[in-house]
Amino acid sequence: xxxxxxxxxxxxxxxxxxIPYGRxxxxxxxxxxxxxxxxxxxxxxxxxxxxxxxxxxxxxVNRSGLLTGKHHFQGTNLMQQLLESEGIVxxxxxxxxxxxxxxDPSRELPE
DNA sequence: TTTCTGACTCGAA
DNA sequence: CTTCGAGCCAGAA
Numbered sequence: 001x002x003x004x005x006x007x008x009x010x011x012x013x014x015x016x017x018x019i020p021y022g023r024x025x026x027x028x029x030x031x032x033x034x035x036x037x038x039x040x041x042x043x044x045x046x047x048x049x050x051x052x053x054x055x056x057x058x059x060x061v062n063r064s065g066l067l068t069g070k071h072h073f074q075g076t077n078l079m080q081q082l083l084e085s086e087g088i089v090x091x092x093x094x095x096x097x098x099x100x101x102x103x104d105p106s107r108e109l110p111e
Numbered sequence: 112t113t114t115c116t117g118a119c120t121c122g123a124a
Numbered sequence: 125c126t127t128c129g130a131g132c133c134a135g136a137a
Binding site: 027031040042044061062063067071072 | 116117118119120121
């Protein structure tokens with residue numbers, strides 16, 4: 001498939017799937033990696049339609065480590081359970097040790 | 112076709 | 125310290 005034919009969402013999914021186990025990242029980080037630093041909203045929106053994709057949306061949180069999208073998961077705390085099952089500590093919808101668990105694609109991944 | 116909304120982020124007051 | 129506004133793009137009504 002040509003890169004031009006790949007939609008913005010496809011790129012988001014591609015990066016999201018590269019998130020290592022037990023790590024988390026932010027919408028803005030993905031957007032920045034895609035060259036659209038100010039399209040963080042679009043990344044979140046992409047996650048909304050990623051229900052049919054193999055995208056670990058639960059590993060994507062906002063810049064504060066807050067589980068802003070947990071409400072969009074099936075359960076009330078499904079997102080938190082998924083994160084905790086990966087060894088990530090979540091408290092009050094917020095990821096603990098977020099700074100240590102934070103995975104920046106533009107920094108961890110090659111250009 | 113236009114209008115509105117949204118899993119965000121950052122800078123300014 | 126907190127609060128507010130603007131920017132970004134895509135999809136649904």
